[in-house]
Amino acid sequence: MKQLLIASSSSIHGSGYLEYLQPALEVFFKGVKNILFLPYARPQGISFDAYTEIAQQGFDFMGIKVTGIHSFDDPILAIEKAEAVFVGGGNTFVLVATLYQKGLMTPLKEAIEAGLLFLGTSAGSNICGPTMQTTNDMPIVDPASLKTLGSIPFNINAHYLDPDPTATHRGESRGTRIQEFHVFNELAVLGLREGSWLQVTGNSIVLKGKHRAVLLQKGKDRIECSSETDFSFLR
């Protein structure tokens, strides 16, 4: 049975790394001793070691040992043997390019299907949908493909931001960008505000956290969805 936590962000304003997620992590990772960490998204270009250390700090409160996948000779085997996986945020293009370069996209997808506990934040959540095409990130590298895990049947827009009605800047709003996505694509997109996450348990995909999420579908009005909404109807 699939079990994923898909979080908009690793932290929220005024709170430490993973801190707002602690109550959910305690339940989700109950009994887990070891988490395999994928540091490939490299926020601010930090090293795999430095990023793994940050992830470890996020799990110290539960006494879970976090190990970076880069410390294994065979990363595919590491995924196959893992109790649980955490894919951290950063640049989604860098993350996806690295997953393809190392041949990990399919093994990770299959392990998740088989019940591997999966936590994603930000870029690590963007890869849970069928494509990474609703990322906010800059294409600083060029991945082999924009297709991703497809562990949920719709795309994620992490760090979803409402338009600022007082803005004088002429760059596109998040909503406009996703509207443009729907000119060329059919997939539904869920805009997850910071502090929100999805809890996937088998076929159920439930919104958690105190915020609403924005469901954007081709040719339909946007829908503000309350916490506890189950998005399994989108499959």
Add this chain to the structure above:
Amino acid sequence: MKQLLIASSSSIHGSGYLEYLQPALEVFFKGVKNILFLPYARPQGISFDAYTEIAQQGFDFMGIKVTGIHSFDDPILAIEKAEAVFVGGGNTFVLVATLYQKGLMTPLKEAIEAGLLFLGTSAGSNICGPTMQTTNDMPIVDPASLKTLGSIPFNINAHYLDPDPTATHRGESRGTRIQEFHVFNELAVLGLREGSWLQVTGNSIVLKGKHRAVLLQKGKDRIECSSETDFSFLR
């Protein structure tokens, strides 16, 4: 001799389409009767016809006729025969994907080298550097390549935005995104604030408009560059 106007945006707050650029356009397009318009970036997914109509309105003040490239049977021939080209803004991925699909990237690059007058705004400016990898846009389609015209020797970041010191949002700032670009790439990046443009005349690449631009180079401190700076030293 190369002649380009590379503008951060097609409009600025409180002003109409191309309005802030009118004095520069009057000089740059003096004597021009016809402009070939490339509507491929399709802002908000609008049609080629609708976008060409907007572009036409932007040149009515000079009495120049704007024709969309989609109205020609042979777009390569249309570029080869054009007096001047305007590539409008929208989604850079859509623009670049279309230029490759139609086999236009190389003919356009060569025509510019041979002296074709070129105006780009926003996405149309992002394609003037060696790659589109410092776009702010969403990868709603997957172009054949992220390589672009290379008519100037550095990348553009259009609609450059300074970080908001009061922001509570945890998404990356523009500066952080470009810092991450430099972990993987050597190219210099020029952040053009809205209301700024570059005037390229042969080898000279001069910043115009009242704002400063931000020069971001790998391993160096950011530099705020005044209007009238010539960036030809970057080649």
